[in-house]
Amino acid sequence: MEYSLLCHASHAASLPPVRNKLLVLCIMLSLWAYTLYCCIGYCSSAPSLPGLVADPGEPPSAHTLSTELPNGDSGGFGGEPDGSSSNRVDEWDEGRFLNGSETKKLPQAIIIGVKKGGTRALLEFLRLHPDIRAVGAEPHFFDRNYEKGLEWYRDLMPKSLEGQITMEKTPSYFVTKEVPGRIYAMSKDTKLIVVVRDPVTRAISDYTQTRSKKPDIPSFESLTFKNATAGLIDATWSALQIGMYARHLERWLRFFPINQILFVSGERLITDPAGEMARVQDFLGLRRVVTNKYFHFNPAKGFPCLKKPESNSKPHCLGKTKGRTHPNIHPDVVQQLRDFYKPFNKKFYHMTGQDFGWD
Secondary structure, three states, X not given: OHHHHHHHHHHHOOOOHHHHHHHHHHHHHHHXXXXXXXXXXXXXXXXXXXXXXXXXOOXXXXXHHOOEOOOOOEXXXXXXXXXXXXXXXXXXXXXXXXOOOEEEOOOOEEEEEOOOOOHHHHHHHHOOOOOEEEOOOOOOHHHHOXXXXXXXXXXXXXXXXXXXXXXXXXHHHHHOOOHHHHHHHHOOXXXXXXXXXXXXXHHHHHHHHHHHHOOOOOOHHHHHEEEOOOOEEOOOOHHHHOOOHHHHHHHXXXXXXXXXXXXXXXXXXXXXXXXXXXXXXXXXXXXXXXXXXXXXXXXXXXXXXXXXXXXXXXXXXXXXXXXXXXXXOOHHHHHHHHHHHHHHHHHHHHHHOOOOOOO
């Protein structure tokens, strides 16, 4: 509009052609300058995007590429001089940071034995404690799956919070030669728990379990002896070998001090579960949460069942595979086995400082 009026005025005045062209050029330059000024003003007032404004010619810094975590740590991939960011990436790769503060940890305590001693009962009792997180199935890592590596083992563990203890139980660890050194290599501070039971009763229970799966196996008496007439006991039979507790304990004491191993009585775990659980909780450095109010004795099973103190719900008992009826073993065979185990028991009492009363 301004341009049209000016042109009209210049034409009306009949200005010379040269002066007319110069005037038009000045007007155009003025309009261009005004347009440029408006664009510059608009851009300077627009909000800037964080992390995108950088000095020309300089590469973006690690800070501009990172993301702030809630605790103020940098979770980006920009490396810091002290290597802290690199360590953070490694830890995420290892799966340690899961669901906020929950992590998967290698176990700080392991129930290492013994088979048919009461390890399942102890694990179920411990899982009542809010500061215990335990694997239900037996991992068999240190005896059967060691080649799979610690990260495979860690991944089997449940997620736990800071201050909670991660545990597992595999009863065959106690009698497997390579296991003590392997656990020590993982952590020399691992707390170890062994549930022991009268070795004669344990052997009969072991046999009873095997027979439930293989009904056609030979009798207990025939497996017990190399030569029944001479009364020569077959110490190579695994059901009898496990009960030589002192022999197996010697291997563990080459790696771990005796005060790092707790020996739980399988018999007292049945007759006085709260008493044995008090010892276990003290050993693990836990509050005595699992007490008498959690147990209900079931005469039919012969085992204590678990109950919730705050409810009237039916007590939870161990599975039907627990508390099987043992076969009747000839008293002479039982006595011969007691005589066989007597020196092993005596040595075991001396090593542990506890008399389990099996003789």
